[in-house]
Amino acid sequence: xxxxxxxxxxxxxxxxxxxxxxxxxxxxxxxxxxxxxxxxxxxxxxxxxxxxxxxxxxxxxxxxxxxxxxxxxxxxxxxxxxxxxxxxxxxxx
Numbered sequence: 789x790x791x792x793x794x795x796x797x798x799x800x801x802x803x804x805x806x807x808x809x810x811x812x813x814x815x816x817x818x819x820x821x822x823x824x825x826x827x828x829x830x831x832x833x834x835x836x837x838x839x840x841x842x843x844x845x846x847x848x849x850x851x852x853x854x855x856x857x858x859x860x861x862x863x864x865x866x867x868x869x870x871x872x873x874x875x876x877x878x879x880x881x
Contacts (some may be wrong), residue, residue, distance in 0.1 A: 800839040801830035802874035834874045 807827040814821055832840055834857075841855050860868070 798839070798843070799875055800836050800843060801832045802871040803831055805829040829876075831871050833872060833875045835877050855861070 807829065809824045810827050812821075812823050812825050827844070830840060838858055844853055844855055
């Protein structure tokens with residue numbers, strides 16, 4: 789749990805939701821693979837996204853972890869404001 793909460797402690801994500809277990813099906817080296825994984829949903833800003841990417845790559849066991857951003861077009865303004873306050877721009881961390 790400590791690793792998952794690290795993104796929040798470092799101000800890179802407002803929150804982190806853990807959805808588990810999920811089953812992933814993918815092709816690797818020409819073979820169909822199945823594995824049980826965790827899905828993490830982390831809410832951040834565009835300015836903090838690359839911080840999260842670097843952190844996930846450092847910790848992840850996969851050579852190519854799935855890291856994607858889903859852009860919000862609309863949302864609860866109070867919640868979106870909270871995300872902005874919880875993920876302030878970097879200031880010499």
